[in-house]
Amino acid sequence: MVLYPTLVLDKTYLPVSIFSHKKAFLLELLNKCEVLEHYKTISLHSPSRNYPAPLVIRIPVLIRHWESSPTRRAVFIRDNFTCAYCGKTVKDNEATIDHIVPKSRGGKWQWENLVTCCSECNQKKGNKTPKEAGMELLFKPKKPSNFQISLNRWKNRFNEEFLGALSLYGIRNVEAI
Numbered sequence: 001m002v003l004y005p006t007l008v009l010d011k012t013y014l015p016v017s018i019f020s021h022k023k024a025f026l027l028e029l030l031n032k033c034e035v036l037e038h039y040k041t042i043s044l045h046s047p048s049r050n051y052p053a054p055l056v057i058r059i060p061v062l063i064r065h066w067e068s069s070p071t072r073r074a075v076f077i078r079d080n081f082t083c084a085y086c087g088k089t090v091k092d093n094e095a096t097i098d099h100i101v102p103k104s105r106g107g108k109w110q111w112e113n114l115v116t117c118c119s120e121c122n123q124k125k126g127n128k129t130p131k132e133a134g135m136e137l138l139f140k141p142k143k144p145s146n147f148q149i150s151l152n153r154w155k156n157r158f159n160e161e162f163l164g165a166l167s168l169y170g171i172r173n174v175e176a177i
């Protein structure tokens with residue numbers, strides 16, 4: 001089954017996540033969410049009738065940040081596939097991950113210690129800190145919000161109606177992570 005994105009708002013109408021339209025529909029059936037908008041072009045089928053798929057739902061809670069460990073790909077996407085040291089754009093299969101504080105020095109697999117790096121810079125930096133290697137970070141890596149991670153995950157499945165909903169709730173530049 002093809003899954004379509006549903007924008008999830010919390011109690012305060014803040015975009016907090018993206019669910020599949022199927023999951024959102026289940027929440028609707030269980031009365032666990034308020035559907036603010038339905039898709040005009042996408043519906044769910046049952047033997048007896050069709051239901052319009054939820055486009056925007058609101059869940060009656062305040063979402064706190066939960067911890068998420070970064071994946072390689074999430075780091076690349078956060079950094080827009082740009083080497084953090086020379087600014088070069090790297091392709092998916094050429095991108096490497098640099099531990100700013102090297103693993104051998106106790107540097108951890110954490111958003112704040114990981115950046116996208118081209119292979120030349122990675123080789124040059126090796127097992128050193130940026131300072132020791134005489135290299136400078138072009139940006140300070142941060143943990144993206146959970147919503148940004150959701151955007152990344154769903155980015156390839158956005159459709160026109162969903163982009164319209166994002167824009168309605170203030171998310172205009174989905175590439176700017």
Ligand SMILES: [Zn+2]
Binds near residue numbers: 084119
């Ligand atoms: Zn580089």
